[in-house]
Amino acid sequence: MPKGEGKVLAQNRKASHDYAIIDTLEAGMVLTGTEIKSIRGGKINLKDGYATIRNGEVFLQNVHISPFEQGNIFNHDPLRTRKLLLHKKQIAYLVNETKTTGVTLVPLKVYLKNGVAKVLIGLAKGKKNYDKREALKQKDVKREMDRALKER
Template sequence: MQNTNEKGIKVIAENRKARHEYELLDRYEAGLELKGTEIKSVRKGKVQLKDAYISIRDGQATLKGMHISPYEFGNRFNHDETRDRRLLLHKREILKLDQQVRLKGMTLVPLKIYLSHGLCKLEIAVARGKNLHDKRESAKTRDAQREIQKAMKIRY
């Protein structure tokens, strides 16, 4: 999925499952500390956020479990596909996120990775896990909205 809009943002990968599994509260934009062959693979769209999560330790936010495929022309300089990658955030943002995560049932979830004016960015969210009945309720409201839009479209 590679969308480009008028603001110079190109979406590389999106974590759609996060919207289904979690109730998203606050969103943040973070930079990623990547090596040379990693950014080349990201530009080609060889990224997967499926099993990725974020942890905060010793004042550092780290993205774990994100898979970046090896760069095909990288030879011996290629990177480890699922290594931990440091998130580039301000210290006060990391402290605020750490405080929010310490609340019951809160977690940090990566939503999408994109290129903004040539720089690799990650959108993260503070989220609360949904129960099964919450997932069903959100599916019902989404279907109802779709039916309303369909009826409005037919009418005009």
């Protein structure tokens, strides 16, 4: 978890179930005025989102930000592609990782940091079905242990 992380506005809980998260990076987002107002209201869905790299730039795709209710003609397209703000070294690292190891870039959470919306991008490797079942078994065992300790 990055230092100074503020209020978490949205989380992608499904990502930790479907993927093994290898590494994370914090990135800024290029947003319109009505988008940031909707995000501050928590009207964002990361479930099917992913990031792509084109021409040395990183873009967030398939992330749904609901239109702002008082936005009228200034409202945005809910599923538009949004540019992510990263340093050149970070982008080079992401390019190298996606090309060599075959990982996916997945948004894990969106939060406010010093009044600015940030997205936590995870380098994720897909899990097989048996890996997912094993993770669920471990979670159940941990829950049972916690219950047993709580009852004592």
